[in-house]
Amino acid sequence: MTRCECARHHQPRRVVLTGGPGAGKTAALEVIRQAFCEHVVVLPEAAGILFTGGFPRTQHPEHRRAAQRAIYHVQRELEAATAAVQPAVILCDRGTVDGRAYWPGPDDFWTQVGTTLEAELARYEVVIHLRTPPDGTYNFSNPLRRESPAEARVIDDLIVQAWEKHPRRVIVEAESDFLIKVAKAIEIVEGEVPACCRSRQTPALHREAGTSFRD
Helix, strand or coil, X not given: CECCCCCCCCCCEEEEEEECCCCCHHHHHHHHHHHCECCEEECCCHHHHHHHCCCCCCCCHHHHHHHHHHHHHHHHHHHHHHHCCCCCEEEEECCCCHHHHHCCCCCCHHHHHXXXXXXXXXXXXEEEEECCCCHHHCCCCCCCCCCCHHHHHHHHHHHHHHCCXXXXXXXXXXXXXXXXXXXXXXXXXXXXXXXXXXXXXXXXXCCCCCCCCCC
């Protein structure tokens, strides 16, 4: 994280970084965290908070519905709590609309959480979708990840569909060099950062000896 001389309070702009399992969100968010000043706040993933805390995670339909309702409300409260300190950008590890991709039905997700798709899309300034890479480069290192490569691609496609009506969605395709993918994400985030807070560290994108980035 870089030091910033700006002492202003800002009207926060919400940016979503999303994508299917194995897309590289976690690694990308860490690089972005290092690249920008403290006025760009990176939120933790709501699902990770719940599941590492012991929330039931099974294939039982009611457990799946309960999880998505809980994730939605945790996401909203994370964003509200962060907005209270008025950063320039709130960078979300997934947004509320992702829940639509994971919702098992049969009823409507938005009715269940008391909102509409239109209202949730309007919450976010821009959506960055990192695509899940081909099977051969899939990364199984995340202990919370349970999907096979084929299942990951299906989820990735469902997330694409969930956000398709957002007017400022940018899809970042998988790259053989993951740093190219991260650089594209950083460029999009930087476009949402006010000029007073743009003293980012480009060296954050450089590999150190022995460091390997994977999708």
